[in-house]
Amino acid sequence: DAKTTQPTSMDCAEGRAANLPCNHSTISGNEYVYWYRQIHSQGPQYIIHGLKNNETNEMASLIITEDRKSSTLILPHATLRDTAVYYCIVRVVSQGGSEKLVFGKGTKLTVNP
Amino acid sequence: DGGITQSPKYLFRKEGQNVTLSCEQNLNHDAMYWYRQDPGQGLRLIYYSQIVNDFQKGDIAEGYSVSREKKESFPLTVTSAQKNPTAFYLCASSLNLNQPQHFGDGTRLSIL
Numbered sequence: 683d684a685k686t687t688q689p690t691s692m693d694c695a696e697g698r699a700a701n702l703p704c705n706h707s708t709i710s711g712n713e714y715v716y717w718y719r720q721i722h723s724q725g726p727q728y729i730i731h732g733l734k735n736n737e738t739n740e741m742a743s744l745i746i747t748e749d750r751k752s753s754t755l756i757l758p759h760a761t762l763r764d765t766a767v768y769y770c771i772v773r774v775v776s777q778g779g780s781e782k783l784v785f786g787k788g789t790k791l792t793v794n795p
Numbered sequence: 796d797g798g799i800t801q802s803p804k805y806l807f808r809k810e811g812q813n814v815t816l817s818c819e820q821n822l823n824h825d826a827m828y829w830y831r832q833d834p835g836q837g838l839r840l841i842y843y844s845q846i847v848n849d850f851q852k853g854d855i856a857e858g859y860s861v862s863r864e865k866k867e868s869f870p871l872t873v874t875s876a877q878k879n880p881t882a883f884y885l886c887a888s889s890l891n892l893n894q895p896q897h898f899g900d901g902t903r904l905s906i907l
Contacts, residue, residue: 716895723883723901724900724901725799725801725885725886725898725899725900725901726838726885726887726898727898728895728896783838784837785837786837787837
């Protein structure tokens with residue numbers, strides 16, 4: 683089962699910042715938070731990941747609370763092409779030691795003109 | 796350009812037939828993965844490979860087989876033993892098991 687909770691859907695106006703929340707209250711100290719997005723009928727696209735410090739790259743910023751029980755993905759200036767399902771994932775290591783990503787149902791973000 | 800290529804994009808299979816899905820990467824990644832996605836659901840791990848000539852079962856390996864004879868290739872065979880093969884299949888790769896995974900554009904398999 684996914685270890686994260688996300689809203690089912692969100693809307694955002696084009697040009698505005700999109701703030702996507704994620705709860706991961708059972709995260710353990712050595713688990714990272716990853717964000718991916720999936721545009722319809724395509725493979726997931728890696729966005730960003732972090733452990734406890736805030737992270738920023740060319741796509742987005744990731745804000746992780748001090749207790750690490752929740753995080754927010756920020757798309758600073760959303761465009762219509764950012765419409766997608768956004769997945770917040772806590773990295774799970776299975777019995778075999780794999781880098782298994784457990785995808786939940788994600789948040790469907792719709793950017794409106 | 797570097798990336799992951801899955802082919803074909805759409806695949807049809809008759810019941811009782813085996814079918815092989817192709818996944819090739821030129822990213823020089825050691826680790827490769829196969830996931831299955833059903834409508835409205837997240838991804839589930841079928842198999843993964845940490846390095847050439849090695850692979851491990853994921854959560855839903857029954858009815859599937861893989862091989863990893865070359866670093867850049869990780870084909871998935873959907874056998875007739877897989878009871879519900881209709882799904883969207885995604886291949887991914889990463890530099891190693893600790894680095895982010897990068898995905899191909901998927902193969903949509905349908906049973907005739």
